[in-house]
Amino acid sequence: MRGMKHARIAWGGAVRSAVASGGGLLLTDGTVLAEEQVVWLPPVQPGAIIALGINYADHKRELAKELTLSAKDEPLAFLKGPNALLGHRGVTPRPADATFMHYECELAVVIGRAATKVKRVDAMLHVAGYTVANDYAIRDYLENWYRPNLRVKNRDGCTVLGPWLVDADDVPDPHALELRTFVNGELKQHGNTRDLIDDVPALIEYLSSFMTLLPGDIILTGTPEGVVNVNPGDEVVCEIDGIGRLLNTVVADAR
Amino acid sequence: MLVNSAVFGNLREVLAWPTSQSWPEDRPLAHWQRGSAAAFRAPPVGTAYGALLNHRAALAALGDAVHAAPYKAPPKAPVLYIKPRNTFAGPGDAIVVPAGVDELEIGATLGIVIGREACRVGEAEALACVAGYTVCNDVSVPHASFYRPSLRFKCRDGFLPVGPWVVAARHVAEPDALAVRVHLDGLLVQQTSTTGMQRPVARLIAEISAFMTLAVGDLLMLGVAAGAPRARAGQHVRIEIDGIGALENLLVAQCEA
Numbered sequence: 001m002r003g004m005k006h007a008r009i010a011w012g013g014a015v016r017s018a019v020a021s022g023g024g025l026l027l028t029d030g031t032v033l034a035e036e037q038v039v040w041l042p043p044v045q046p047g048a049i050i051a052l053g054i055n056y057a058d059h060k061r062e063l064a065k066e067l068t069l070s071a072k073d074e075p076l077a078f079l080k081g082p083n084a085l086l087g088h089r090g091v092t093p094r095p096a097d098a099t100f101m102h103y104e105c106e107l108a109v110v111i112g113r114a115a116t117k118v119k120r121v122d123a124m125l126h127v128a129g130y131t132v133a134n135d136y137a138i139r140d141y142l143e144n145w146y147r148p149n150l151r152v153k154n155r156d157g158c159t160v161l162g163p164w165l166v167d168a169d170d171v172p173d174p175h176a177l178e179l180r181t182f183v184n185g186e187l188k189q190h191g192n193t194r195d196l197i198d199d200v201p202a203l204i205e206y207l208s209s210f211m212t213l214l215p216g217d218i219i220l221t222g223t224p225e226g227v228v229n230v231n232p233g234d235e236v237v238c239e240i241d242g243i244g245r246l247l248n249t250v251v252a253d254a255r
Numbered sequence: 256m257l258v259n260s261a262v263f264g265n266l267r268e269v270l271a272w273p274t275s276q277s278w279p280e281d282r283p284l285a286h287w288q289r290g291s292a293a294a295f296r297a298p299p300v301g302t303a304y305g306a307l308l309n310h311r312a313a314l315a316a317l318g319d320a321v322h323a324a325p326y327k328a329p330p331k332a333p334v335l336y337i338k339p340r341n342t343f344a345g346p347g348d349a350i351v352v353p354a355g356v357d358e359l360e361i362g363a364t365l366g367i368v369i370g371r372e373a374c375r376v377g378e379a380e381a382l383a384c385v386a387g388y389t390v391c392n393d394v395s396v397p398h399a400s401f402y403r404p405s406l407r408f409k410c411r412d413g414f415l416p417v418g419p420w421v422v423a424a425r426h427v428a429e430p431d432a433l434a435v436r437v438h439l440d441g442l443l444v445q446q447t448s449t450t451g452m453q454r455p456v457a458r459l460i461a462e463i464s465a466f467m468t469l470a471v472g473d474l475l476m477l478g479v480a481a482g483a484p485r486a487r488a489g490q491h492v493r494i495e496i497d498g499i500g501a502l503e504n505l506l507v508a509q510c511e512a
Contacts, residue, residue, distance in 0.1 A: 048339035050406075077406050079337035081302045083468045116412075144326045145334040146307065147403040154337075155466045156374070210353070210407040212341045 005164035005244070006129075008087075010039040020164060035163075040088035043131050043165040044110050047216035049080040050207060051106075051135060053148060055197050055222025075198045075206055078147075080135075080154050080220075088163035088246055092136055093156070093253035094232055100139040101230055101250070104223035105181040105238035107174065107193050108133040109200055110165055115213040123201035126213065127168045132246040133220045134160040134181075134238040137227075160238075160248045161218075171242060175199050179223075182237040183230060191224025193240075301472035303338040303415060305364070305393055306459055307401065309452045309478030316481045317401075325402040333454060333462055334401065338393065342415035349507045350394055350413055350492070358485035359506060362393030363437045363494040365430065365449050365456075365477040368421050373460055373469040381460035384469065387421040388430055390494050390502040391476050397485060416504045417474065427498060430477075431455040438493040439486050447480035449496075 005020035011033060018025040018033070025033045053076035086092060094101050112128025136158040141151040171177075174193060181189035193199075198206065203219055213219075230236060232252035239245045308314040308330060314321070321329040344350070352359055370386025394414040398404050427433075430449060437445040449455075454462060456477060463469060486492055488508035495501040 048341065050339075074405060074407075076403065079339055079406065079410070081304070081337060081467065081473075083302075083470065141332065143328070143330055143332060143334075145330045145401050146336050149332065150304075150335045150337075151332045151466050154335075156468050207406070210412075211339065211410045212412050214341065217339075 004167045004170060006043060006167075007162070007164055008041040008043050008045075010041060011037065015041065035089075040090070040162055042085045042087050042161040043163065044161075044216055044218065046082050046085060046218050047111075047214050049082065049084070049159070049218045049220070050077055051080055051153070051220040052077055052198070052203065052222040056191055056195050056224040057197060058191065058195065058225035075203060077207065078153070080159060081150075083156050084154050084159035086157045086160045086248070088160070089248070090157065090160055091249045091251045092158055092160065094230070094250050095138060095253050098138050098140050099229070102137055102139070102227035103181055103183075103189070103230060103236050103238065103248075104133075104135045104137065104227060105179045105189055105191075105240070106133040106135055106220045106223050107177060107179065107240055107243065108161060109174075109203070109219040109221060111213045111217040111219070112168070112215055114215065115204055115208040118204055118208045120201045120205045123204035123208075124168070126204060126208075127200065128215065129165045129167045130171055130174060130240075130243050131161055131165050132163075132238050132240050132244045134236060134246055134248055135220055135223070136160075159220075160246055162244065162246055164244045166243050177243065178241045180239045181226065182239070183228070183234050185235075188228050189224065189226030191226070193221070195224065196221060301369070301470050301474065303343070303474040303476070304463070304469075305336050305338065305476035306454065306478045307334040307336060309333065309454055309459065310447075310480045311451050311453055312481035313479065314453065325400075333459060335463065336409065338415045339410055341412050342410055344413040344416040344504070346416065346419040346502055346504065348413060348416060348504060350392075350416065350504050351411070351509050352488040352506050353396065353411065354509045356396055358397060358487050360395040360397045360483050361437055361439075361486050361492055361494070362391075362395060362479035362483050363435050363445065363447075363496075364391045364393055364479045365433060365435070365496055365499070366391040366417055367430070367456055367460070367475040367477060369469045369471055369473040369475065370424070372471055373464040376461055376464045378457045378461040381457040381464070382424065384460060384464075385424040385430075385456070386471075387423045388427050388496075388499050389417055389421045389474075390419075390496050390500050391474070392416040392492065392494055392502055392504060393476055393479055416502055418502055419500050422499050433499065434497040435480065436495045437484055438495070439484060439490050441491070441493075444484040445480070445482060447482075449477060452478055
């Protein structure tokens, strides 16, 4: 069925699955709900969460000052834990002592079929679908040990995922998608997945060359240039054409 | 008290069992029969995190390099990494030495199994979040840099044997004073202990939980000691931690398809 977008939500005291219908959500029992009526969960229950650093040429230039990179010989992949995940319309805490906390709009690839030593030509057969990720970083905590260190990149509630898992069949070309981030309605970040340094099949070929990717594993493919600081109260929207519009609010860490 | 993965669901019952009473003989929790259907599987059910350079001597071994590029300063927060689920393996499972690699580093470490969600816990409360302890072999392809190591060094399939069981925390009086020994083909090659950590168990949990929640079932590796031995295909590895157990695995060469 074309145009299928899947969500995991909490509603009526239970975790439910739903699909996009009109402007809202259609539950399997036929109930129709508006976006604001439900609690949105990350659209997949995650296995391994793999993220890519510096996978857009422009973002690489943007970060050049703090990078100790020379020639790049392989993708800069790192791992995240499920503690970091948050659904659409969730709130992300900003630590009181942070001076530079930024969003990162990313195309997220969800694996649908186990992949071991998969070649590029077959790689896309292992993709279940796509979603939008906003993978926050708090650069104040950056240390040069096992970069990017978990204190920067694996904080509770700092990786927003959703709203939908869009079936791979409904995304004819994942390498021609516009990405945009708006902060309080103002366009701050703009890019296109055609500028990925390592594209989706390249990443699947690379990762599966040494580790088996399993259904539910998620690959965050990296972010383009245009990351700026966000503050408590800011409303951050990460949008990818044909995939979704992911809303998130930054809040002061109350504790 | 021993808990294997098959009964991990009964963890609560096991942990509630009074220390003064022994577990009923007719309810065996742990039999490791090599190669049998009843062989153990890896106990972690959540995410596996590890601390690097937590062992003071391991950090000291870097010497002045910690001040030089690319590090520029010694680590302030715990140096952490994640082993993804494809790395999980059990006792007796083969560890595959990849083609083109001569030796693998054998990272013997205490595994801390989380039994109660740990979010912003103080050092004094941290041990109450521990369900129990196990033995981990954090296998790596040897690599020199701690700056931004590639996932292919630590995240290969089967690179985290764990087990053979989880010993309930209440039966481990001093997790920070356990002898750790590594044997290769029966020969003792490393003798160390869980003592001498920059962050002992409680402090490590407290500092991590300050920014990321450790969930029930997560596995936290306390840290590999300095001088981790290396092993080749064909060698048998046995890691013993006193009071916890012995984890045995065989290294095998990768078969080229």
